[in-house]
Amino acid sequence: MAMVSLKLSAPSSQWIAGEGSFARRSRLLRTVPPRRVAVRSIRAGSYTDELVQTAKSIASPGRGILAIDESNATCGKRLDSIGLDNTEENRQAYRQLLLTTPGLGEYISGAILFEETLYQSTTDGKKFVDCLRQEKIMPGIKVDKGLVPLPGSNNESWCQGLDGLASRCAEYYKQGARFAKWRTVVSIPCGPSALAVKEAAWGLARYAAIAQDNGLVPIVEPEILLDGDHAIERTLEVAEKVWAEVFYYLAENNVVFEGILLKPSMVTPGAEHKEKASPETIAKCTLKMLKRRVPPAVPGIMFLSGGQSEMEATLNLNAMNQSPNPWHVSFSYARALQNTVLKTWQGCPENVEVAQKSLLVRAKANSLAQLGRYSGEGENEEAKAGMFQKGYTY
Numbered sequence: 001m002a003m004v005s006l007k008l009s010a011p012s013s014q015w016i017a018g019e020g021s022f023a024r025r026s027r028l029l030r031t032v033p034p035r036r037v038a039v040r041s042i043r044a045g046s047y048t049d050e051l052v053q054t055a056k057s058i059a060s061p062g063r064g065i066l067a068i069d070e071s072n073a074t075c076g077k078r079l080d081s082i083g084l085d086n087t088e089e090n091r092q093a094y095r096q097l098l099l100t101t102p103g104l105g106e107y108i109s110g111a112i113l114f115e116e117t118l119y120q121s122t123t124d125g126k127k128f129v130d131c132l133r134q135e136k137i138m139p140g141i142k143v144d145k146g147l148v149p150l151p152g153s154n155n156e157s158w159c160q161g162l163d164g165l166a167s168r169c170a171e172y173y174k175q176g177a178r179f180a181k182w183r184t185v186v187s188i189p190c191g192p193s194a195l196a197v198k199e200a201a202w203g204l205a206r207y208a209a210i211a212q213d214n215g216l217v218p219i220v221e222p223e224i225l226l227d228g229d230h231a232i233e234r235t236l237e238v239a240e241k242v243w244a245e246v247f248y249y250l251a252e253n254n255v256v257f258e259g260i261l262l263k264p265s266m267v268t269p270g271a272e273h274k275e276k277a278s279p280e281t282i283a284k285c286t287l288k289m290l291k292r293r294v295p296p297a298v299p300g301i302m303f304l305s306g307g308q309s310e311m312e313a314t315l316n317l318n319a320m321n322q323s324p325n326p327w328h329v330s331f332s333y334a335r336a337l338q339n340t341v342l343k344t345w346q347g348c349p350e351n352v353e354v355a356q357k358s359l360l361v362r363a364k365a366n367s368l369a370q371l372g373r374y375s376g377e378g379e380n381e382e383a384k385a386g387m388f389q390k391g392y393t394y
């Protein structure tokens with residue numbers, strides 16, 4: 001791997017700003033011993049070129065991410081909704097259905113897996129990672145260790161997982177993962193407190209630096225929860241604050257912006273707000289926020305669905321792609337890609353094929369939305385059903 005080394009050179013004499021004329025500066029330089037200025041390296045590790053390539057390939061036209069990185073507990077909730085027990089066998093069967101869908105790679109460029117899935121194989125012994133590679137889908141891995149209460153905050157939480165992260169990332173890379181995800185949350189009804197925002201941003205930045213150091217493109221996900229009865233303007237305000245802080249700490253940690261992907265929430269009113277916003281309004285506010293906060297060096301914005309219905313998530317994405325954006329604007333949905341699939345499958349082997357077709361329907365709809373060409377025609381009632389649950393935990 002080529003080692004890219006970018007260095008800021010030490011300031012020369014001309015650099016002593018605000019000292020007036022050249023003659024005066026020369027006089028000063030004769031009498032004052034030269035200031036020693038430390039050479040500061042801008043971080044660029046051994047994986048930099050590969051990170052940039054990985055991020056670009058995930059952010060490729062008409063494609064987005066299939067998020068199936070539910071922890072065992074959350075996957076259990078999914079299985080329970082169709083009357084299945086939360087066993088390793090059932091989790092494997094469900095993930096096999098999703099990951100072996102023929103033709104998935106036309107619309108999906110990356111799949112986020114939970115650790116268990118990264119090491120699993122199909123029932124006839126093919127590694128899931130190889131199934132994905134065959135479809136030119138990058139395998140990704142959830143690396144955070146979940147949310148716990150944040151002492152000293154307003155009932156908010158923080159995300160664990162930095163301990164041992166470097167060695168876990170190195171192992172995941174060996175196993176075939178090429179990108180990572182860390183999801184932390186910010187709650188509008190709880191404040192958010194300055195402490196919770198700072199903690200979320202700092203944790204994301206440390207994780208991003210560690211993931212990059214080990215060859216994984218970090219997906220940076222401060223999810224601003226849909227919970228609350230606030231208006232869209234309030235979400236815009238909080239999202240601007242959160243992303244300002246996230247980018248501040250990403251820069252402080254010398255994260256290579258060309259080698260990250262973002263996973264923001266769309267800017268919407270709170271789920272319990274009296275009025276719903278149209279896809280055009282959501283797109284306008286979301287893009288306004290992103291344009292104010294996200295440098296164009298970032299290759300891709302891969303939205304989460306956050307409890308929107310499958311169709312809402314697709315319509316909103318489509319509205320955001322009606323004119324060119326500085327970044328690839330796409331999807332990284334879990335609930336908004338899996339809902340119909342799960343209901344179609346019902347745990348029956350004879351339903352696998354039709355369930356896979358329903359995954360392709362959703363993946364294709366979002367692919368069209370990424371290209372700004374989705375019309376919403378012919379969608380069934382299931383796709384229109386909202387999935388918001390108050391206080392939902394992943």
Ligand code: 13P
Pocket residue numbers: 067068069112181183221304305306307332333334335336
């Ligand atoms: P949803 O699309 O269900 O909000 O998924 C979010 C997520 O982070 C999964 O990786």
